[in-house]
Amino acid sequence: xxxxxxxxxxxxxxxxxxxxxxxxxxxxxxxxxxxxxxxxxxxxxxxxxxxxxxxxxxxxxxxxxxxxxxxxxxxxxxxxxxxxxxxxxxxxxxxxxxxxxxxxxxxxxxxxxxxxxxxxxxxxxxxxxxxxxxxxxxxxxxxxxxxxxxxxxxxxxxxxxxxxxxxxxxxxxxxxxxxxxxxxxxxxxxxxxxxxxxxxxxxxxxxxxxxxxxxxxxxxxxxxxxxxxxxxxxxxxxxxxxxxxxxxxxxxxxxxxxxxxxxxxxxxxxxxxxxxxxxxxxxxxxxxxxxxxxxxxxxxxxxxxxxxxxxxxxxxxxxxxx
Amino acid sequence: xxxxxxxxxxxxxxxxxxxxxxxxxxxxxxxxxxxxxxxxxxxxxxxxxxxxxxxxxxxxxxxxxxxxxxxxxxxxxxxxxxxxxxxxxxxxxxxxxxxxxxxxxxxxxxxxxxxxxxxxxxxxxxxxxxxxxxxxxxxxxxxxxxxxxxxxxxxxxxxxxxxxxxxxxxxxxxxxxxxxxxxxxxxxxxxxxxxxxxxxxxxxxxxxxxxxxxxxxxxxxxxxxxxxxxxxxxxxxxxxxxxxxxxxxxxxxxxxxxxxxxxxxxxxxxxxxxxxxxxxxxxxxxxxxxxxxxxxxxxxxxxxxxxxxxxxxxxxxxxxxxxxxxxxxxxxxxxxxxxxxxxxxxxxx
Numbered sequence: 001x002x003x004x005x006x007x008x009x010x011x012x013x014x015x016x017x018x019x020x021x022x023x024x025x026x027x028x029x030x031x032x033x034x035x036x037x038x039x040x041x042x043x044x045x046x047x048x049x050x051x052x053x054x055x056x057x058x059x060x061x062x063x064x065x066x067x068x069x070x071x072x073x074x075x076x077x078x079x080x081x082x083x084x085x086x087x088x089x090x091x092x093x094x095x096x097x098x099x100x101x102x103x104x105x106x107x108x109x110x111x112x113x114x115x116x117x118x119x120x121x122x123x124x125x126x127x128x129x130x131x132x133x134x135x136x137x138x139x140x141x142x143x144x145x146x147x148x149x150x151x152x153x154x155x156x157x158x159x160x161x162x163x164x165x166x167x168x169x170x171x172x173x174x175x176x177x178x179x180x181x182x183x184x185x186x187x188x189x190x191x192x193x194x195x196x197x198x199x200x201x202x203x204x205x206x207x208x209x210x211x212x213x214x215x216x217x218x219x220x221x222x223x224x225x226x227x228x229x230x231x232x233x234x235x236x237x238x239x240x241x242x243x244x245x246x247x248x249x250x251x252x253x254x255x256x257x258x259x260x261x262x263x264x265x266x267x268x269x270x271x272x273x274x275x276x277x278x279x280x281x282x283x284x285x286x287x288x289x290x291x292x293x294x295x296x297x298x299x300x301x302x303x304x305x306x307x308x309x310x311x312x313x314x315x316x317x318x319x320x321x322x
Numbered sequence: 323x324x325x326x327x328x329x330x331x332x333x334x335x336x337x338x339x340x341x342x343x344x345x346x347x348x349x350x351x352x353x354x355x356x357x358x359x360x361x362x363x364x365x366x367x368x369x370x371x372x373x374x375x376x377x378x379x380x381x382x383x384x385x386x387x388x389x390x391x392x393x394x395x396x397x398x399x400x401x402x403x404x405x406x407x408x409x410x411x412x413x414x415x416x417x418x419x420x421x422x423x424x425x426x427x428x429x430x431x432x433x434x435x436x437x438x439x440x441x442x443x444x445x446x447x448x449x450x451x452x453x454x455x456x457x458x459x460x461x462x463x464x465x466x467x468x469x470x471x472x473x474x475x476x477x478x479x480x481x482x483x484x485x486x487x488x489x490x491x492x493x494x495x496x497x498x499x500x501x502x503x504x505x506x507x508x509x510x511x512x513x514x515x516x517x518x519x520x521x522x523x524x525x526x527x528x529x530x531x532x533x534x535x536x537x538x539x540x541x542x543x544x545x546x547x548x549x550x551x552x553x554x555x556x557x558x559x560x561x562x563x564x565x566x567x568x569x570x571x572x573x574x575x576x577x578x579x580x581x582x583x584x585x586x587x588x589x590x591x592x593x594x595x596x597x598x599x600x601x602x603x604x605x606x607x608x609x610x611x612x613x614x615x616x617x618x619x620x621x622x623x624x625x626x627x628x629x630x631x632x633x634x635x636x637x638x639x640x641x642x643x644x645x646x647x648x649x650x651x652x653x654x655x656x657x658x659x660x661x662x663x664x665x666x667x668x669x670x671x
Contacts, residue, residue: 068470115651115654115655119654119655119658120658121654121655121658122608122609124415124470125598125602125608125650125654126651126654128595128598128650129646129647129650129651129654130647131647132595132643132644132646132647132650133643133644133647133648133651135643136640136641136642136643136644136645136646136647137644139638139640139643140638140640140641140644143638143640243640251474251477251478254474255478258471264468264470264471265468295485295486295489295490296490297481297482297485297486297490298482298486299482300478300479300481300482300485301479301482301483301486303478303479304475304476304477304478304479304480304482305475305479307471307474307475307478307479308461308475308479311461311467311471311472311475312461312465312467315465315466315467
């Protein structure tokens with residue numbers, strides 16, 4: 001029992017550090033800049049990063065299972081491209097487009113998962129190829145960006161839901177709903193337990209009789225579906241489909257997951273950490289935007305440095321407890 | 323009329339046939355067979371479809387032609403692939419190659435525009451690359467971080483640092499001697515070719531004629547066992563990352579010298595992926611241990627030839643990425659043990 005209690009304490013401590021960091025950054029911003037701590041700025045953090053949150057949720061599952069998915073940014077772009085093309089050129093009704101895009105994303109992820117599992121390939125290289133494939137397919141559809149003017153999409157994208165005196169976008173709401181679902185999936189379902197077990201040790205998970213193959217394929221399918229959903233949110237946000245959308249977003253998603261306290265070796269961490277990770281990244285960007293004198297490349301440097309600190313701290317903690 | 327053969331003749335012929343078959347089998351089984359065959363197939367397509375593909379002509383004492391162009395453009399990728407091969411051979415991966423390319427190019431271009439002596443600027447750029455390599459190496463070898471994570475931090479931050487140095491601007495170079503590295507000619511051939519040959523040759527010599535190759539292979543096959551056997555794994559892994567970063571740094575100099583400017587944002591974008599692809603295509607196992615330097619260089623040539631072919635056939639260049647992706651999938655599947663098992667099982671059944 002004691003061991004389990006210790007483990008619990010340790011698991012929440014890495015995530016707690018992130019929450020403290022987030023609070024410190026927000027307070028710093030509030031102290032230095034007027035109007036930083038207003039409700040709408042906080043809500044905008046969610047609105048502007050809704051798609052990143054959705055992607056990070058999917059990435060969280062993949063990393064918990066001990067893998068990595070580098071194709072998410074490209075799948076997001078492909079989803080924006082396909083939905084724009086289906087709406088503007090093929091004139092499909094919007095609900096059908098949404099269903100088709102989500103299914104395609106899940107199928108794309110599932111196919112990569114099947115390759116990884118059946119041929120025992122490294123997730124890294126398979127999803128890398130998936131990234132090339134998805135970006136290439138974007139350009140096959142169109143090199144130019146396609147503007148979306150479907151009435152339903154326009155209406156949804158301009159929807160502002162009142163929330164405690166401020167407003168929140170539909171995308172942010174969907175992202176939060178997705179997060180709630182993912183937390184249930186990870187911590188209260190058999191699937192989630194299998195993901196943690198596989199990330200901890202795939203061999204023993206198989207010996208315990210857990211469906212390793214099915215779970216791994218489903219994890220990548222889930223990540224693909226998340227990326228496609230993020231693509232839909234992104235096309236709502238930008239009202240266009242473009243092959244260069246979300247370039248390098250897979251790195252942001254990985255950074256968010258790691259900063260959220262999930263170990264990249266798998267089997268350790270919280271899905272909820274994705275939210276704090278995404279908010280930290282968003283706050284860095286907001287701080288830099290509020291400052292006005294710092295240039296955009298500072299975002300990269302700070303994210304890289306944070307990533308470094310978290311990885312090293314996690315590593316040192318891992319050494320100590322072993 | 324039936325000619326009866328003497329038993330001895332039959333024996334001799336059977337033996338000859340057997341030896342012949344063995345030779346073919348060993349050639350087919352040679353690690354370089356697949357990459358060379360792929361390159362040959364690509365060149366054959368070019369021969370059939372692109373008129374004048376193999377034509378070489380001498381203009382102003384320089385050799386011109388598609389082949390020269392391909393080799394010249396593949397030079398930075400070949401350099402990056404040489405470094406990546408050693409990293410992958412130790413079961414590692416270095417995804418910061420593109421960031422190092424951007425950083426070293428920016429450092430050199432800025433120093434040259436600041437009228438620093440050219441050799442000093444080049445040394446400083448390579449020094450920046452060396453520092454990047456040390457950073458990666460220390461994280462992987464001393465702190466024991468996963469290679470992909472360790473190099474990810476530099477991949478994210480490195481470009482940011484390069485942009486910080488250049489203040490977000492594209493640095494344009496007007497110092498003519500700087501262009502020699504990327505677009506100069508020596509004895510009628512592009513100078514970059516000599517750089518690649520020198521780096522490749524020195525690396526091959528080090529691997530073949532010192533114990534380095536053996537050690538790298540040992541670490542790739544089993545890091546723990548090789549440490550117990552007395553190999554200084556930490557120093558070796560550190561060296562491998564420093565070496566890869568130096569190769570990337572040289573590639574960065576070559577790229578920036580070729581385009582006469584340094585773009586911190588876009589120089590070497592996705593080069594790490596192409597380098598990994600080149601190494602995989604060359605027949606190096608991503609699981610570590612089994613590596614071939616020549617294969618990686620051929621892999622880089624395959625990628626560049628493929629790009630060239632796609633461009634000159636008038637196929638939209640966007641197809642390039644789809645083709646690359648499909649090639650990676652096929653190569654990975656054919657490399658995997660599972661594929662071998664099912665194939666052998668199928669043959670036996």
